[in-house]
Amino acid sequence: MPLSPKAAVKEVQEFSYLVAKAFASVFRRPYYVRDILTQMDLIGVGSLSVIILTGFFTGAVLTLQTSKTLSTFGAVGLIGQLVALSLVRELGPVLASLMVAGRVGSGIASELGSMLVTEQINAMRALGTDPIKKLVVPRILATVAMLPVLTIVADSTGIIGGLTIAVFVLRISSNLYLSRAWDGLSYMDLFGGLLKPLVFGAIVSVVGCRCGLRTYGGTQGVGRSTTQAVVASSIMILVFNLILTRIILVYTR
């Protein structure tokens, strides 16, 4: 259902209010450290397998696809550099974030949505707990902390995936592949590649929490919120990736 301009402005206002309230809550007692660690485990460790598989196969396919083009210029030896740069700068952060949006963002929206429609959020408030502090802040902190780690895992397994194809299919020595990959990367590439997942982590978690906390209409509403969380955070990741890439390129020229 399309949003009316008034509803869209209200949504932006509510979203900003949630972000501001969550940010203010980070510095106020009580600190739910145990909840943060639990969420880090669920989000970080729980997403490892899907991130490893995504990274590995993306690196492998990237190597296969680009090797053909590079071979026309006799530059297959540069494949390590190309794969490493593509993964660290773009594919690693974006793909890891999209996978986390699908797995974690949907989970956050459905969990908070279910809690809302079954009045557990109201019960929490009735028992003297601020749901923003107890539910929203730990999820945001955990996602922001774990997504850069997952991106490093995606980058690493992507390079290993590329190495596997390079060695066993393209018959390039592993030393050449790895040295090209290593030499091709600068610290600014690594900085940019780790800045993005920090922003994307905030997007995935805040959108997930907002969609969950605006759930209405019972269990059907929970399903709707879950879908909205994945779609909205995925699109925002792609839009912010363009903006961040432009900023990073301007400042690292």
Added chain:
Amino acid sequence: MTTLEPVIEIKDVVKFYGGNAPVLDGVSFRVFRGETKIIIGASGSGKSTILKLILGLDKPDEGQIFIQGEDITKLNEQELVRVRQKIGMVFQESALFDSLTVRENVAYRLHERGEDEEEIEAKVRQSLGFVGLEDAIEKFPSELSGGMKRRVAIARALIGQPEIMLYDEPTAGLDPITSRKINELIIALRDIHAVTGVFVTHRMRDAFTLATEYATNGDQQIHFHHENNFVCIANTRFLMFRDGKIVFEGPDEVLRRSEDEYIKRFLA
């Protein structure tokens, strides 16, 4: 605060939830210490909304709500936490936390206050003992029946020894035997522990049980008695809501004798 001052006072409360018609339209009433106010009315008449306003979960568009003399409509979320410590609420569908065991659910309020673990354990067992569910302490809400969930919800609401209890249709969808057990718990809280209560329901059988029975404590056991020919022993008054307005306020004896067509139809 003197004993003659109301524990809960609702003054000219108006509440809108979108649309032109208010959910509550100029509602005023008072609940005194140890009294249970039974709010009856059809679905959508504003019964549950008034409980949310008393607890500060929502704010009225107009009017004031006083809890022990303090106007809570002016308080922010942080300040409301202090007021909510005095109030226990039993939600319609129990609203137990799915991911926590019965022990953790009941202990939730005390954990949030950072109380000592040994003390928490003792209080949890005492509270679960009151609702007769000590054996279910390790279970998760998904392993409990509907009636057991409501009783755990009562135990959770009771844990901080609140002076006020709010019940949002606590017997809805339950069989007569389980409903009876829950009604007895509410009567015992009212008569033995002098807890002030607001009980929202549209089940007249439960409402009249609360209004006609009273509890006494003797031989280390709670006994329940019927008023029989004595009137108004049970410290309970009725409020009837219709389209966001109060159309009746008084004891069950007067309610039963009412000549109002709507009330007669409702009681039929």
